[in-house]
Amino acid sequence: MRDEISTVSDDGARGAWISVGVPILGLMFVVIMLAVATLAGFAAESDRGYAASSRRLVDSALDGRGLALQSVALDYANWDQAYRAISDDWDPDWAEGNLYSSVADGMIVFRADGSIRYSWFADDVAALGPSIRPAAVDAARVTPGLRQLARAASPAATVTRTFARAGENVFIVSVAPITEEDNSVRIANTAPRDYLALVDVMTPAEVTATGAALDLADMTLSARHSPPNEDNISAMITAADGAEVGVLQWRHLHPGAAAFNRQIWPVIIGLLCVGGLAILVARLLVTRHMRIVADARAALDANTAKSEFLTRVGQELRTPLNAVIGYAEMIQEENASLETRTDAGRIIAAARHLGHLINDIIDQSRLDSGRVKLFAEVLPVAGVLAEVQGLIGPQAKAAGVELTTSSNALADFAFADHVRMRQCLLNLIGNAIKFSEVGGAVSVRARLEKGDRAAMVVFDVIDEGIGIAKADLEHIFSPFGQANSAIAKAFGGTGLGLSISRDLAREMGGDIRVVSELGKGSTFSLYLPAATGSALKVVA
Incomplete structure (x- = not known):
């Protein structure tokens, strides 16, 4: 008899094991697949974000160099002495003694017809001067709106910039008409006779060094786009008239994929361990209590219990919610990016709306249970x-x-x-x-x-x-x-x-x-x- 009972018990335990273990294994498989898909999605999004951020970083670096060059060009071109010594009465000695810079790699004075009157290049790029000089003037002359710069409303608007290429070297060209300092005189004059172009040369070695400074690996400059390659990121350099000048390329580090490869196996192993432990615990509980049927207790004072639960949950949610609002306000106040401030504003609005809902639920639960205190x-x-x-x-x-x-x-x-x-x-x-x-x-x-x-x-x-x-x-x-x-x-x-x-x-x-x-x-x-x-x- 005892053997029969043991057999029945074993059969029941085996059946319980199958009925409980198989669904748990299926659930664990689904969870693992969802975890893999989620982490893979995060990895891909992280890789896309890295590519976009690195492009913005390169654009910002180029823009910074261009703005510095424009500032120097404006100082020299919008100068009464320069106007008198170049456009009124050409003085080569004055040009040689005054037209040089520690910021720019080269300076070129040219006429509206493209003829070059004077040029200066720093020692480290002097050998490149013969090839850079005509390319820079040609690029400056085709800059849209060049002839109208002298009549701009403010001096700052009289200078513009473009990109040009000579051989394997790309350079930024900042060009401005040589004008008098007085705005009214400058605007009233006819079209300018002379222009000043400042050049900032980016040699292949300097491009690589700039990439290293920006923490972008293996940055190079090429004449045209390479075939699509997931291992490289590229950014097109275009002149002011839209002409393609070159392409900057650097290695895609795939931070998301690297993180995915590091994290996925510990996650899978952890989930499998949890699943195995869950199966063992379920088997133990089913084996011990498969013949026990628990009667559910009726809930006493359900409305009060519900109100207390809602109040507790609401109070627990307030602290992290206030932290979310506080950090979002800090981001909104301290970040210069309009997009980031807009996103932070959406976070603040959504969090405050959620806070109002929580307060309403807490107030309603307190009113239902008669626990509102009035003063x-x-x-x-x-x-x-x-x-x-x-x-x-x-x-x-x-x-x-x-x-x-x-x-x-x-x-x-x-x-x-x-x-x-x-x-x-x-x-x-x-x-x-x-x-x-x-x-x-x-x-x-x-x-x-x-x-x-x-x-x-x-x-x-x-x-x-x-x-x-x-x-x-x-x-x-x-x-x-x-x-x-x-x-x-x-x-x-x-x-x-x-x-x-x-x-x-x-x-x-x-x-x-x-x-x-x-x-x-x-x-x-x-x-x-x-x-x-x-x-x-x-x-x-």
Whole structure:
């Protein structure tokens, strides 16, 4: 008998092992494949990012050299002495004694017809002068808009640059008309007679050294594009007129692929270990407890448990969310790139929106469980309205909605919790702005209404928006409720704002009421107790 029981037990354990182990193995296979695909995607994206970033780095380096050359060219070309000694009365001795530079590799003075009047080259490129001189002048003369540079509105706009090639050497050419310093005289003169070209030569050795300085391996300069090669990155150098001058190429280090090869096997091995351990644990648990059926316990006080869970989760999410906002704001403030600042702004907006949703969920859960703490005090109505307008005014301006506030002299003080009163008003005004069209108006008016029991300060939030159908009014104050599904799709939102606002208003001894007509706008009225005489005496 015992043997039969053991056999049955073994058969059951074997069946349990198969029924549990096979799905786990299948799941692990799927997870491994997803991990490989994900890491491969990250690797490919990283490689593409490296190629784009290195191209931007090369472009920035070339641009920096060009700007430095333009600055020197402007200093020499926009100079009264140079104009008198070259264009008014040619003085070769003055040119030889003044036209040289520690920044440029060469200087060339040429006439509008291309004839060269003077040239100077630094010692390390002097041997290249005969080949560079005509190539630089030819490239300068075909630069678009060269004849109009002298009549530019500002001196800085009188200089331009291009690229040229002589043999295996590529060089930057910065050219400017030789003009007088006075802007009005320069602009009034006829077309310039002489031009100054500054040259910055990039020899093959200098190209390689520049690549090493930029941490780009094996940078070379070639006359034309090589066939497509995944192991190389290239950047075309073009003259100002669009002509191809050369191609810079450097080795693609494939940082993403290298990282993928380093990380994929540890990931796979780790997942296999986890899967094997999961199978062993599952087999042990199934073998020991396959005949035990656990009865589920009924949940006691489910609403309170749910509220506490949501509150805890919301509080735990706030800290990392605030960190995300803080770091994104630092990136936005400290980064000069417009694209990076724009992306950081999107991160901040999304994180703040998520923070508002978390706060709404926490408030709703606290209201459901009766754990909202209020600190009522005497509040000046005009001051609260000014505060609210300052907070939400930019939102109204961005939406193209005119926001105005006013208060009756009799409605001077309310007795409520400052933070919760402001929250209610911001929710109501924010909804009014959201559902108003561009060019619409939202007005907030405070008045005193005396009832049978007590006087109430009433804040009427009036908009000219889409309005609400009478049949939908009963839904808008329900948690997660909105007027209809079309409104939710068109304007978004969680449907918690009005529910929370009305519950808070009632906790403070007031209420929220609405009057609306579809297509003609809505009026939401926030009722709060007016401050009593005794309360005013305590404050005073």
